[in-house]
Amino acid sequence: MMQSRSYVSAIGWCFPKGALAILPLALLAFAGASAQAQTATDPGVRGVSWCVGCPNGSGQYVSGLNSNQAQMEGPAANFFDETNIVAGGDNVKRVGLGPGFDSNNCQGCHAYPAGGGSSLLANPLFGVYQLMGAANVMPFFETPNGPTVVARFPYQSDMTTPDGHVHQLFTITGRTDAGTCDIQQPDFNTAAAENNLIFRQTTPFFGGGLVEIIRDSDIIANMSANLTQKMALGISGHPNTNGDDGSVTRFGWKAQKRSLLLFAGEAYNVEEGVSNEIFPNELNETPGCTPPFPLGPPNGNGTHGVPDDRTDWAFLPVKGYLMPGDPERFGIFGRFLAAPTPSTQMGLGSEGCPGGNLGSCSNGAIEFASVGCVLCHTATIPGTSYTGFTTPPSSIAALGNQPVNLFSDLLVHDLGSCDADNVTQGQATGDQFRTAPLWGVGQRGFFMHDGRTTDIVQAIEDHYCAASAQYPASEANAVVDAFNALDSTDQQDLINFLRSL
Amino acid sequence: MVELKNRRVRQLPKRASRLVRLLALGVVASWALTGILWAQLGQQATDPGVRGINWCTTGCTNGAGTFQSTLTPQEQASEPPAQAQFVTSAIVTDPNSVMDTGLGPRFNSNSCSSCHQQPALGGSSPASNPLFQVYQTDGTDHFNNTMPSFETQSGPVLVPHLPPSSGGNGLVQQLFTITGASSAPGCNIQQPNFSQETGLVFRQPLPTFGDGYLDFIENRDIINNLNSNLPLKTSLGIGGVASMNGDDGSVNRFGWKAQWRAILPATGAEEQVEEGITNEQLLTETDQTAGCDVNPIPEDATNYAYTGSSMTPWYFLADAERDAMFVRFLEQPTERQYCPGGNASSCSNGLAEFKTIHCDLCHTVSYTTPPASIPSQGHIVLNLYSDLLLHHMGSCLADNITQGMAEGDMWRTPPLWNVGQRIWFLHDGRANDLVTAIKEHGDGFQRSGCTGVGAYPNSEADAVIKAFNNLKNVSGVAGTAQQDLINFLRSL
Numbered sequence: 005m006m007q008s009r010s011y012v013s014a015i016g017w018c019f020p021k022g023a024l025a026i027l028p029l030a031l032l033a034f035a036g037a038s039a040q041a042q043t044a045t046d047p048g049v050r051g052v053s054w055c056v057g058c059p060n061g062s063g064q065y066v067s068g069l070n071s072n073q074a075q076m077e078g079p080a081a082n083f084f085d086e087t088n089i090v091a092g093g094d095n096v097k098r099v100g101l102g103p104g105f106d107s108n109n110c111q112g113c114h115a116y117p118a119g120g121g122s123s124l125l126a127n128p129l130f131g132v133y134q135l136m137g138a139a140n141v142m143p144f145f146e147t148p149n150g151p152t153v154v155a156r157f158p159y160q161s162d163m164t165t166p167d168g169h170v171h172q173l174f175t176i177t178g179r180t181d182a183g184t185c186d187i188q189q190p191d192f193n194t195a196a197a198e199n200n201l202i203f204r205q206t207t208p209f210f211g212g213g214l215v216e217i218i219r220d221s222d223i224i225a226n227m228s229a230n231l232t233q234k235m236a237l238g239i240s241g242h243p244n245t246n247g248d249d250g251s252v253t254r255f256g257w258k259a260q261k262r263s264l265l266l267f268a269g270e271a272y273n274v275e276e277g278v279s280n281e282i283f284p285n286e287l288n289e290t291p292g293c294t295p296p297f298p299l300g301p302p303n304g305n306g307t308h309g310v311p312d313d314r315t316d317w318a319f320l321p322v323k324g325y326l327m328p329g330d331p332e333r334f335g336i337f338g339r340f341l342a343a344p345t346p347s348t349q350m351g352l353g354s355e356g357c358p359g360g361n362l363g364s365c366s367n368g369a370i371e372f373a374s375v376g377c378v379l380c381h382t383a384t385i386p387g388t389s390y391t392g393f394t395t396p397p398s399s400i401a402a403l404g405n406q407p408v409n410l411f412s413d414l415l416v417h418d419l420g421s422c423d424a425d426n427v428t429q430g431q432a433t434g435d436q437f438r439t440a441p442l443w444g445v446g447q448r449g450f451f452m453h454d455g456r457t458t459d460i461v462q463a464i465e466d467h468y469c470a471a472s473a474q475y476p477a478s479e480a481n482a483v484v485d486a487f488n489a490l491d492s493t494d495q496q497d498l499i500n501f502l503r504s505l
Numbered sequence: 506m507v508e509l510k511n512r513r514v515r516q517l518p519k520r521a522s523r524l525v526r527l528l529a530l531g532v533v534a535s536w537a538l539t540g541i542l543w544a545q546l547g548q549q550a551t552d553p554g555v556r557g558i559n560w561c562t563t564g565c566t567n568g569a570g571t572f573q574s575t576l577t578p579q580e581q582a583s584e585p586p587a588q589a590q591f592v593t594s595a596i597v598t599d600p601n602s603v604m605d606t607g608l609g610p611r612f613n614s615n616s617c618s619s620c621h622q623q624p625a626l627g628g629s630s631p632a633s634n635p636l637f638q639v640y641q642t643d644g645t646d647h648f649n650n651t652m653p654s655f656e657t658q659s660g661p662v663l664v665p666h667l668p669p670s671s672g673g674n675g676l677v678q679q680l681f682t683i684t685g686a687s688s689a690p691g692c693n694i695q696q697p698n699f700s701q702e703t704g705l706v707f708r709q710p711l712p713t714f715g716d717g718y719l720d721f722i723e724n725r726d727i728i729n730n731l732n733s734n735l736p737l738k739t740s741l742g743i744g745g746v747a748s749m750n751g752d753d754g755s756v757n758r759f760g761w762k763a764q765w766r767a768i769l770p771a772t773g774a775e776e777q778v779e780e781g782i783t784n785e786q787l788l789t790e791t792d793q794t795a796g797c798d799v800n801p802i803p804e805d806a807t808n809y810a811y812t813g814s815s816m817t818p819w820y821f822l823a824d825a826e827r828d829a830m831f832v833r834f835l836e837q838p839t840e841r842q843y844c845p846g847g848n849a850s851s852c853s854n855g856l857a858e859f860k861t862i863h864c865d866l867c868h869t870v871s872y873t874t875p876p877a878s879i880p881s882q883g884h885i886v887l888n889l890y891s892d893l894l895l896h897h898m899g900s901c902l903a904d905n906i907t908q909g910m911a912e913g914d915m916w917r918t919p920p921l922w923n924v925g926q927r928i929w930f931l932h933d934g935r936a937n938d939l940v941t942a943i944k945e946h947g948d949g950f951q952r953s954g955c956t957g958v959g960a961y962p963n964s965e966a967d968a969v970i971k972a973f974n975n976l977k978n979v980s981g982v983a984g985t986a987q988q989d990l991i992n993f994l995r996s997l
Contacts, residue, residue, distance in 0.1 A: 072809035169754045217802055221793040248774035249787050250676045265785045270752040281769045283753050284721040296876050309876030309883045310721045317579035324811040324818030397801035404801055
């Protein structure tokens, strides 16, 4: 088992255990694993490498909200951008950072190309980790121009018992608002040396309010659609499910979360160290590192205890929308974010497709379907029989009866040992990941769960993996082969299409 | 033997024979006397019954169900809207309002208070099964439901699960449907055919008093308690594990199998699973049959109509949030205010016996809350009588359902605070006699129908139950160890 475990390095390639010394050789060997080599090139990030200056088509609120809902846009966006500190400051809702944390606000990691998005092209953690005197050192795997990744240890120190949890990158030790707290960062170097360190980058949640309400029955029906074709290609997939009601969970790299609210509760506590009404305790309860913390500057806000964030009665009876805790307000923000708009649908003319040829993108969509990408990356593809999801009627009327062209079946699939992180979450085992939604992929800087590549062509190749002793072959192998078998024009069109999303 | 005995008697002289007869009579008499005394001392204690119903019927306060008295005025002001939410009965749909709608398509009951009301709002299953008031109507619509045989008028509210070992998925099998409702004319789904299902397991409602404090007991305190008294625990066969949350590794602590971390996720799940009301945590109906999902989803949502200035800003919060607020502010029950028989020393002695035989190794007497962001909730000693850990309870209590780290025979140590006012005991309400409930903790007590399902280790409580059985007792008489222990429990 151990021999087949893979390690993902800071620069993001997949290697057998013990092969770190021969990285270049392993890279070459892996790149040649698929049937044929690709010839297409990635035109790069929309808005950066091409279509520079074009509107990004992301980060807006959904249209059609009623006036009460629309009033939430300002407060919710302001909240999403707010920076948390340990204690003090001018706003009681902005305290509670740490004792361990990955960043100090939502916007830090979900920022590209707009609030609610994915990892910035320049890693924002370099502006966070030593704020206010924090004594942190930057872990070796975070790089200034790399993705924001969080770290997990698949196993506990005995290297047998599953761990799988996030090990927060930084601590509040040394910060001027952290009193006498004195705890150390995790020993990532040792974890890496023991081949017990994996990474995940941030997922965007544009269109999250739509994804949230897709019917389970539609997800299951889609899983059962085109079965003959799927079976011929080695594609199966299954839902991850919630332990309470059996519903299909759908957020996160392993589809481990059912809803934005539950996702937010975890993110606050795990990523920022802000305990809340869904996760009420600090993850590190070392004396001196848990609240209460002093008031800070005059009129500053101390913290009385846990949870750091909670329903706030202080705003009664004036502003009801300030009463909920941060996860609820995150939920409002995420719920109202519209789906990303493909550049081909933004009235940009030929500029809306890389290379200035709209026909390339429309053909690319057809090729996307023909090679079988669409069998997992579910979407409506004009000119084909493939159709995507539609939301049911919603109590937020603007979200109801809407097409959801997210390019995902919201199922988890085996991707083989090359992508495996050896972490099980719910029904998603160590090599299984949710089909990552591709809407907005044209504006992403990093790909795959650990941000291992900036090249979307390489990302496709990274879907390929032969069977190992521990894991089956990737379900994507036949599709990657089909992609590689495309002629160079069709292959490039497919890539251009993806970058237009 | 008889022949030999008779022959020997015949061989004795007359005087000696009389002496032998006297001696024999003496022996028989002493045996009989000893037997009577032994029978009396060996009798098990008797359960004085439910406080407020069977004893202490007048002049006793509930000691449960009140809001915490030290809250700020603003927090206290939340009580009416929070309580109103807790007692609100949901209906299937209302074209003029989205509030309090969304019952079904499948459901167990139509309000929180229906199942959580003994001895006060937030509590456990009441004496009269409330489902009989619910199963065929929500007050507006009629439903075609029949009552499953395992629900009885004077029994506990029971929610069925069908474990994987019996072909199910382990999840709640909702009892009723909205089929027949005029507001859902296209809905025609059927109740599960419970009479044909073998292997059903059941759970009764848990009380929520004091849960607002349990919400934030520090993980390290729970783990430190797990690791305390280890030699003694080991010698008694007691282990226990914390139910670690898959997201952040914190200790889950709510529900029969400690499957929830906090009140809010629990209220979200309960609203969806027990009432069929989709909400912002669990957004899709458990049954999505066409014609049955009559409302847009989620049915319970943030009420944006209360966004601006309003004298009722609580209603901005979704129902699940206000339910959580209600539970969060419920005070912990008071204990040993009254003792059965009016003999306070019996209950204080019972607490000593409770510790002597080591019930307290799992039913940990108390935790203390850390500093709290609601300051009045911090530094409170909670006499909950639970370690909040999972323990193997053997095959006779197993339900063969795994939830998180809780295996098929594992249960969270249920807090005993307020056990004096509970009517039914154990996860499936199988006993209404506290003494029986204690004995059911041990594998040695083979209840009728216990088939020893699955291959499970012995109950971790075996040694403690043996010690309980060995406690000296004269039935119903205070001042004897076993009865005092029972009296103490009923004083909680």
